[in-house]
Amino acid sequence: MRLAVIAGDGIGPEVVTEGLKVLGGVVPDLETTEYDLGATRWQRTGELLPDSVLDELRGHDAILLGAIGDPGVPPGILERGLLLRLRFELDHHVNLRPAKLYDGVRSPLAEPGPIDMLCVREGTEGPYVGNGGVLRRDTPHEVATEVSLNTAFGVERVVRYAFERATARPRRHLTLIHKTNVLTHAGSLWSRTVEEVGAEFPEVTVAYQHVDAASMFFITDPGRYDVIVTDNLFGDIVTDVAAAVTGGIGLAASGNLDASGTHPGMFEPVHGSAPDIAGQGVADPTATVLSVALLLEHLGLGDQARKVNAAVAFDLSTRDPQQPVRTTEVGDRLAALAGG
Amino acid sequence: MRLAVIAGDGIGPEVVTEGLKVLGGVVPDLETTEYDLGATRWQRTGELLPDSVLDELRGHDAILLGAIGDPGVPPGILERGLLLRLRFELDHHVNLRPAKLYDGVRSPLAEPGPIDMLCVREGTEGPYVGNGGVLRRDTPHEVATEVSLNTAFGVERVVRYAFERATARPRRHLTLIHKTNVLTHAGSLWSRTVEEVGAEFPEVTVAYQHVDAASMFFITDPGRYDVIVTDNLFGDIVTDVAAAVTGGIGLAASGNLDASGTHPGMFEPVHGSAPDIAGQGVADPTATVLSVALLLEHLGLGDQARKVNAAVAFDLSTRDPQQPVRTTEVGDRLAALAGG
Ligand SMILES: CC(C)[C@H](C(=O)O)[C@@H](O)C(=O)O
Ligand SMILES: CC(C)[C@H](C(=O)O)[C@@H](O)C(=O)O
Numbered sequence: 157m158r159l160a161v162i163a164g165d166g167i168g169p170e171v172v173t174e175g176l177k178v179l180g181g182v183v184p185d186l187e188t189t190e191y192d193l194g195a196t197r198w199q200r201t202g203e204l205l206p207d208s209v210l211d212e213l214r215g216h217d218a219i220l221l222g223a224i225g226d227p228g229v230p231p232g233i234l235e236r237g238l239l240l241r242l243r244f245e246l247d248h249h250v251n252l253r254p255a256k257l258y259d260g261v262r263s264p265l266a267e268p269g270p271i272d273m274l275c276v277r278e279g280t281e282g283p284y285v286g287n288g289g290v291l292r293r294d295t296p297h298e299v300a301t302e303v304s305l306n307t308a309f310g311v312e313r314v315v316r317y318a319f320e321r322a323t324a325r326p327r328r329h330l331t332l333i334h335k336t337n338v339l340t341h342a343g344s345l346w347s348r349t350v351e352e353v354g355a356e357f358p359e360v361t362v363a364y365q366h367v368d369a370a371s372m373f374f375i376t377d378p379g380r381y382d383v384i385v386t387d388n389l390f391g392d393i394v395t396d397v398a399a400a401v402t403g404g405i406g407l408a409a410s411g412n413l414d415a416s417g418t419h420p421g422m423f424e425p426v427h428g429s430a431p432d433i434a435g436q437g438v439a440d441p442t443a444t445v446l447s448v449a450l451l452l453e454h455l456g457l458g459d460q461a462r463k464v465n466a467a468v469a470f471d472l473s474t475r476d477p478q479q480p481v482r483t484t485e486v487g488d489r490l491a492a493l494a495g496g
Numbered sequence: 497m498r499l500a501v502i503a504g505d506g507i508g509p510e511v512v513t514e515g516l517k518v519l520g521g522v523v524p525d526l527e528t529t530e531y532d533l534g535a536t537r538w539q540r541t542g543e544l545l546p547d548s549v550l551d552e553l554r555g556h557d558a559i560l561l562g563a564i565g566d567p568g569v570p571p572g573i574l575e576r577g578l579l580l581r582l583r584f585e586l587d588h589h590v591n592l593r594p595a596k597l598y599d600g601v602r603s604p605l606a607e608p609g610p611i612d613m614l615c616v617r618e619g620t621e622g623p624y625v626g627n628g629g630v631l632r633r634d635t636p637h638e639v640a641t642e643v644s645l646n647t648a649f650g651v652e653r654v655v656r657y658a659f660e661r662a663t664a665r666p667r668r669h670l671t672l673i674h675k676t677n678v679l680t681h682a683g684s685l686w687s688r689t690v691e692e693v694g695a696e697f698p699e700v701t702v703a704y705q706h707v708d709a710a711s712m713f714f715i716t717d718p719g720r721y722d723v724i725v726t727d728n729l730f731g732d733i734v735t736d737v738a739a740a741v742t743g744g745i746g747l748a749a750s751g752n753l754d755a756s757g758t759h760p761g762m763f764e765p766v767h768g769s770a771p772d773i774a775g776q777g778v779a780d781p782t783a784t785v786l787s788v789a790l791l792l793e794h795l796g797l798g799d800q801a802r803k804v805n806a807a808v809a810f811d812l813s814t815r816d817p818q819q820p821v822r823t824t825e826v827g828d829r830l831a832a833l834a835g836g
Binding site for chain 2: 231232235236240262263264265266267283284286288289290292294295296297298299300301302303304305306307308309312335336337338339340341342344345348367368369371372375376389392393394395396397399400401404405
């Protein structure tokens with residue numbers, strides 16, 4: 157396996173080290189190449205994602221990313237110039253975000269019940285395309301627009317991926333989240349696509365919810381969800397709600413996938429670079445390790461993925477919540493459990 | 497006070513009756529005119545909001561709305577043809593949604609702490625303007641767009657309103673919620689406007705959060721928020737999250753205001769028409785009564801508003817959660833408490 161590693165900023169390198177420890181334990185032929193991208197590089201050289209680096213990244217089987225960001229970088233620069241650019245250049249139209257409440261993990265909900273959902277967020281369209289503009293900036297007549305672009309091609313492929321995931325899960329249930337009563341143009345395309353693709357998956361039951369109602373049900377009744385499919389912006393929001401109710405972004409994993417397999421997927425914990433705790437060895441690498449499991453699964457290494465997931469589940473169920481997290485200890489435990 | 501009443505569908509008439517009971521108890525000179533709008537009228541006549549009715553509504557001091565909607569009406573018809581049309585025609589640029597966790601109310605959060613926030617959602621711009629379209633419908637080349645329109649005029653007035661509310665509250669804190677790192681055009685307008693208007697309110701501290709992070713903090717640390725200002729779509733989502741953590745939309749009130757006072761405000765519970773429990777006398781009218789308090793406050797009847805709010809707070813703190821709600825009993829109690 158040829159893996160590109162973008163450790164990034166803040167706690168990124170620390171959690172990635174543990175992710176690689178676990179990955180190396182289950183994939184003997186792991187070859188890694190490190191790429192220095194992120195806030196530090198931008199601050200030093202002004203470079204975000206040189207074309208030559210992008211080309212090299214394309215030659216790998218997958219990319220593991222730690223975290224990108226630093227308070228010293230103006231907001232938006234790294235997001236658009238690096239993170240989103242990677243998603244768009246590598247056609248990461250599936251942004252995969254499981255949200256599972258593990259035994260031993262405290263939910264902020266009083267009665268969470270079992271939660272085990274898989275959010276399939278579109279990653280290359282919607283309001284994220286950067287389309288829009290400003291007229292008469294800094295005058296009382298300024299107008300600023302943002303255009304959400306949605307194509308049959310783009311919606312169909314992510315909806316299809318979501319149905320494929322749903323049909324492989326025991327509950328076989330898919331919920332479309334949108335705001336079809338207000339965003340009627342895009343909403344209609346999404347609804348029709350779910351209906352059409354759904355006809356090929358008669359075994360999957362389908363539900364629809366408006367994004368506002370869904371955000372509420374994620375809190376009052378999260379157990380009702382199995383697979384979710386939604387657009388880029390709604391997905392950004394609801395996956396953070398899902399992460400919050402399942403114990404926080406400290407545990408949330410994600411995969412940015414090109415479902416066609418043409419481009420390598422990029423796997424990353426949802427949390428940021430957490431500069432306040434960087435370098436102290438106290439960052440929890442669990443989200444990175446869960447992202448490694450998504451990576452393995454995407455590359456068809458289902459057995460290895462299951463081992464890593466089982467290691468995390470066991471470790472979380474036996475952790476003493478009073479004990480502070482030590483990054484390397486968690487990594488050591490998970491590597492031993494997964495590789496053993 | 498000349499009040500237009502749109503009782504609407506489902507439980508709408510039941511909760512409005514109780515709202516009027518409470519309002520009548522604190523406003524002796526109340527004159528009401530009922531307007532038959534909603535699913536039933538549309539199904540009978542095909543009419544949503546005749547121009548003559550709209551003209552008459554404009555002549556009132558305020559509008560009280562129960563709930564609109566019926567499963568027999570295709571989604572979007574009543575929302576766009578009636579609810580949103582009213583907001584746009586009456587220039588309801590402030591969509592006011594308090595979220596307070598009352599004593600005696602169960603939050604789905606294990607440790608909610610005190611929650612008392614006031615969401616100021618923009619109501620006449622953003623992705624709600626209906627701008628967008630579809631190209632090559634029902635072909636593999638279909639493209640659907642949604643355009644979010646944001647104007648300096650529109651953003652400034654709602655941001656100003658939010659600062660005015662913040663400065664009148666003990667904590668004097670305002671949080672802007674947006675997604676400035678991705679929606680850079682609109683995000684920049686919102687950020688610059690908050691900065692500029694904020695200079696006139698040096699006593700108000702200002703925070704900014706991305707909508708995804710905020711949706712998480714609403715769950716993990718809702719007590720940090722005081723006043724919130726946000727765009728139409730983000731406001732739709734985060735106010736439902738806020739409602740969920742403070743006990744559900746059964747208690748959530750809202751006011752749609754033209755802060756300039758040119759057009760009458762419209763006050764409505766956030767919940768829907770709940771056809772499943774309509775006609776049984778078990779709908780909780782509390783959200784409607786809290787909307788009546790917003791109405792009173794907006795019309796400058798602060799003393800009466802405080803009485804109604806105090807009645808609700810007292811009643812909620814003394815309700816037996818085992819006892820089912822009886823619509824008229826709750827209304828009688830609240831009317832007696834507020835009017836006494
Ligand atoms: C950093 C930001 C651009 C990104 C997004 O909005 O997609 C993040 O919030 C995420 O969810 O991965
Ligand atoms: C009914 C719908 C159009 C409306 C909205 O999206 O604003 C509702 O969700 C609300 O929040 O009042």
